[in-house]
Amino acid sequence: MKRILLLLAAAxxxxxxxxxxxxxxxxxxxxxxxxxCAGCHSIPGYQSSxxxxxxxxxxxxxxxxxxxxxxxxxAKGERNHPTMTGLAKTLSDKQIAxxxxxxxxxxxxxx
Amino acid sequence: xxKLIAVAALAALTVQGALAADIAAGAKLADAQCxxxxxxxxxxxxxxxxxxxxxxxxxxxxKALNDYHKGLRKNPxxxxxxxxxxxxxxxxxxxxxxxxxxxxxHRK
Numbered sequence: 001m002k003r004i005l006l007l008l009a010a011a012x013x014x015x016x017x018x019x020x021x022x023x024x025x026x027x028x029x030x031x032x033x034x035x036x037c038a039g040c041h042s043i044p045g046y047q048s049s050x051x052x053x054x055x056x057x058x059x060x061x062x063x064x065x066x067x068x069x070x071x072x073x074x075a076k077g078e079r080n081h082p083t084m085t086g087l088a089k090t091l092s093d094k095q096i097a098x099x100x101x102x103x104x105x106x107x108x109x110x111x
Numbered sequence: 112x113x114k115l116i117a118v119a120a121l122a123a124l125t126v127q128g129a130l131a132a133d134i135a136a137g138a139k140l141a142d143a144q145c146x147x148x149x150x151x152x153x154x155x156x157x158x159x160x161x162x163x164x165x166x167x168x169x170x171x172x173x174k175a176l177n178d179y180h181k182g183l184r185k186n187p188x189x190x191x192x193x194x195x196x197x198x199x200x201x202x203x204x205x206x207x208x209x210x211x212x213x214x215x216x217h218r219k
Contacts, residue, residue: 073185
């Protein structure tokens with residue numbers, strides 16, 4: 001009986017694992033192309049001038065899942081910003097996951 | 112002359128008061144409306160696809176809230192929350208979360 005319970009628990013655990021989002025991106029793989037992000041997102045206080053003036057958000061340390069969701073939303077037109085829409089549309093799913101992983105591990109507390 | 116300076120100082124204070132967001136009011140609203148998903152501290156979201164907002168630039172947060180409020184940015188949960196907010200509600204929330212310590216940085 002104990003063994004059955006154990007097996008059941010293992011099965012439940014692996015099912016739970018299977019439901020996790022797809023494997024995290026590869027931060028290292030993003031290194032060659034994150035320069036396209038740094039020009040705006042890595043300059044403290046840099047202002048987005050069009051279509052609305054505001055400081056460009058800090059993205060280092062952000063949740064990887066949110067960065068992915070944001071890039072996909074730009075690519076699909078659910079969010080609009082000329083620069084971000086243009087860039088997001090050129091990215092593959094793998095590149096999006098890699099960029100998300102890259103910035104997620106660069107937070108103030110996640111060194 | 113002294114009186115003039117006093118009046119000018121008072122006027123300056125009043126103007127500043129009218130422009131400054133009310134962080135305490137933002138905190139109260141945040142506990143009721145935002146904490147359940149973004150975390151009470153604004154940096155422990157309950158789902159990996161939700162952003163950390165503590166310490167984010169307040170003018171960016173205000174732009175995001177405005178866009179949700181107007182339907183320019185599409186997300187069912189945020190649309191429902193932002194729609195009934197007033198302009199000052201959004202300003203107060205943005206100022207509050209912008210004032211919190213958080214993990215977001217400019218690192219390359």
